[in-house]
Amino acid sequence: EAQVTQNPRYLITVTGKKLTVTCSQNMNHEYMSWYRQDPGLGLRQIYYSMNVEVTDKGDVPEGYKVSRKEKRNFPLILESPSPNQTSLYFCASSFLSSQGTNEQYFGPGTRLTVT
Amino acid sequence: AQKVTQAQTEISVVEKEDVTLDCVYETRDTTYYLFWYKQPPSGELVFLIRRNSFDEQNEISGRYSWNFQKSTSSFNFTITASQVVDSAVYFCALSEAFISNFGNEKLTFGTGTRLTIIP
Numbered sequence: 001e002a003q004v005t006q007n008p009r010y011l012i013t014v015t016g017k018k019l020t021v022t023c024s025q026n027m028n029h030e031y032m033s034w035y036r037q038d039p040g041l042g043l044r045q046i047y048y049s050m051n052v053e054v055t056d057k058g059d060v061p062e063g064y065k066v067s068r069k070e071k072r073n074f075p076l077i078l079e080s081p082s083p084n085q086t087s088l089y090f091c092a093s094s095f096l097s098s099q100g101t102n103e104q105y106f107g108p109g110t111r112l113t114v115t
Numbered sequence: 116a117q118k119v120t121q122a123q124t125e126i127s128v129v130e131k132e133d134v135t136l137d138c139v140y141e142t143r144d145t146t147y148y149l150f151w152y153k154q155p156p157s158g159e160l161v162f163l164i165r166r167n168s169f170d171e172q173n174e175i176s177g178r179y180s181w182n183f184q185k186s187t188s189s190f191n192f193t194i195t196a197s198q199v200v201d202s203a204v205y206f207c208a209l210s211e212a213f214i215s216n217f218g219n220e221k222l223t224f225g226t227g228t229r230l231t232i233i234p
Contacts, residue, residue: 031220033220033221035222035224040226041226042119042206042224042225042226042227043206043208043222043224044224045219045221045222048219048220048221050219056219058219058221059221088158090160092222094220096220102165102220103162103165104162104220104222105162106152106159106160106162108158108159109158109159109160111158
C-alpha cells in the first residue's frame with residue numbers, strides 16, 4: 001500500500017530536549033516536505049527536499065533541521081524545542097515533475113506539545 | 116507572492132442541504148495548480164482534486180463539484196446533498212509553476228473552512 005508514515009503520532013516533551021520526528025514513504029518519490037498546521041494559519045512549509053542530499057528552507061524553517069540521506073526518509077529534527085513549536089506536523093511526498101505540482105501524499109500527522 | 120483566502124471560517128448546514136466553500140487565490144504566475152484537501156476529525160489530509168490553470172472546465176465527482184473561474188481568481192467547492200460524513204475542515208491550496216518555484220512544489224494553503232453537517 002502506497003503510504004507516508006510518521007512517528008511518533010503524538011509527543012509531549014519539555015523545552016530544550018532534542019527530538020526527531022521520522023517520515024518515510026514507500027513510493028520512490030523524489031520530493032518530500034514538512035509542514036506545520038496551526039489554528040487560523042493553515043499549513044505552512046518548514047523544509048523541503050528535491051532528492052537525496054538536496055534540502056532547502058520553506059517559509060518557517062527557524063528552529064528546525066532536516067536531512068535526506070536516503071530517498072525514502074526525511075526526518076524533522078528539533079534541536080532545542082520551544083513552546084512555540086507546539087503544533088501539528090505533516091510530512092508530504094510526491095513525484096517531481098516539470099509538468100507541475102503533482103498530488104502530494106500526506107502522512108497522518110504528528111501532534112507535538114512542548115511544555 | 117502567492118496567497119489563498121478562505122473567508123468562511125466555519126459553516127453549519129443541515130444534512131441534505133447543498134453547501135459551497137469559497138476559495139480565492141492570488142498569484143503572479145500564469146501557470147499554477149489548485150487543490151482541495153479534506154481534513155476529517157481524525158486529522159489526516161485527504162486529497163480531493165488538483166486543477167491546473169489552463170483547465171477552466173468545472174468538475175463533478177459524485178456529490179462534489181468544483182467551479183474554477185480565472186476571471187475572479189476563485190476555485191469554489193460545492194457539496195450537494197450534504198451528509199454527516201462530510202463534516203471536516205476543508206483546505207484550498209495553490210502551487211505555482213515548477214520553474215517559478217525552482218522545483219519546490221510547495222502548497223500554499225488557505226486557513227481552512229470547518230464544515231459541520233447537522234443531522
